[in-house]
């Protein structure tokens with residue numbers, strides 16, 4: 453079989469959102485040569501396999517790559533996200549990354565892109581259609597596959613499903629052409645939320661939906677994630693409120709009570725204590741809609757689905773051949789084990805700001821280019837671990853706040869953050885006029901609460 457030898461400065465494995473955001477900074481801010489390898493046919497990673505009605509959960513305004521707008525500052529005019537920054541659909545995201553590759557990366561003549569190629573390790577990758585093997589001598593290798601994002605269509609459920617049960621991935625839900633008696637949505641994460649909201653949006657009776665929720669999750673209010681100056685009081689106000697909540701909390705439970713009371717965190721049912729936190733982001737209107745579903749089954753994880761019964765950790769519930777069972781049990785991010793980002797000639801992008809993978813990949817690339825030593829680079833890039841349990845909210849706040857503090861003390865990084873579209877927030881803060889008393893008060897509150905909050909977080913972690 454043909455074997456080809458290549459040489460490059462950076463071998464980027466994965467053309468998902470993180471690989472693209474990383475490569476984009478290399479293209480814009482250096483003259484490095486880059487090879488991008490992906491086993492998929494197109495850039496965009498998991499968005500290639502998403503369900504047809506998928507959208508971003510947070511505004512497009514700060515998603516994608518640094519050098520290209522995704523939303524053009526649009527706000528939704530109707531629907532459950534009305535008044536908030538638009539949320540790109542899966543199709544828009546795929547078209548966007550395709551355009552980044554074809555209109556920016558490849559014309560730069562510094563990027564060589566190898567789709568349909570699987571990286572085998574040690575600089576070797578193989579074209580899965582031709583069998584051609586490539587051996588690359590790379591200055592550095594960027595593993596942009598580390599988060600191991602899992603989506604419904606590529607996920608194998610970890611429970612038994614009897615033959616003849618009507619069971620499908622969320623991708624197949626819009627393909628149903630005969631009305632079932634009802635729907636069983638399996639999963640309480642953001643995919644389950646998407647399924648429920650989509651069914652309700654089509655006009656399905658809420659009572660026809662059975663929602664299996666192994667764990668309730670804390671959610672973020674999308675209003676507080678807007679990067680437009682008109683939402684300053686919401687977005688930065690929520691930051692101030694969360695620092696104040698932490699600083700004043702007497703215990704872990706008290707902290708979550710305060711975070712909920714201040715509107716930083718939301719939950720589906722105010723009588724049920726969430727055990728999960730994945731950073732799922734919803735609008736208030738979506739929350740109201742979700743609450744219409746009353747058949748919420750809280751009996752743990754599904755163990756088996758039979759023709760007439762669903763077995764769960766905590767017992768069994770009846771089902772029937774007329775019901776469609778929809779798998780929303782894929783947990784988007786599966787690799788929760790953080791590792792150092794800069795490791796010799798390997799770079800392993802992970803989140804350095806909570807829930808912001810693409811911003812993180814872009815900033816890591818910038819730090820790679822401008823800082824000299826591995827120690828210096830890693831010191832600016834503490835991994836903000838991906839959350840799973842409710843209390844992971846507390847654990848992730850420590851490196852999140854530490855990174856913010858360290859970046860604010862570095863002139864180059866501070867300037868980069870202010871200019872970068874993926875960091876919608878630093879620019880907002882820097883743009884506040886000293887005469888704008890209302891906004892200055894919010895910034896002062898953030899400043900005043902941040903050190904006491906940091907001290908309290910360390911205490912609270914000890915209580916978990």
Ligand SMILES: Cc1cc2nc3c(=O)[nH]c(=O)nc-3n(C[C@H](O)[C@H](O)[C@H](O)COP(=O)(O)OP(=O)(O)OC[C@H]3O[C@@H](n4cnc5c(N)ncnc54)[C@H](O)[C@@H]3O)c2cc1C
Nearest residue numbers: 466468469470490491497498508509510570571597601784
């Ligand atoms: C429904 C949904 C909504 C989301 N909404 C948002 C949002 O609003 N904002 C936000 O910031 N994040 C959001 N996310 C998180 C989202 O997952 C990330 O933003 C991002 O898309 C993850 O990109 P990635 O590059 O890390 O992973 P992936 O998209 O999984 O890309 C990894 C790539 O690596 C390739 N690959 C893996 N192994 C190999 C190998 N051995 N050889 C070659 N190629 C390989 C894969 O083919 C894939 O293309 C959302 C996630 C989901 C599921």
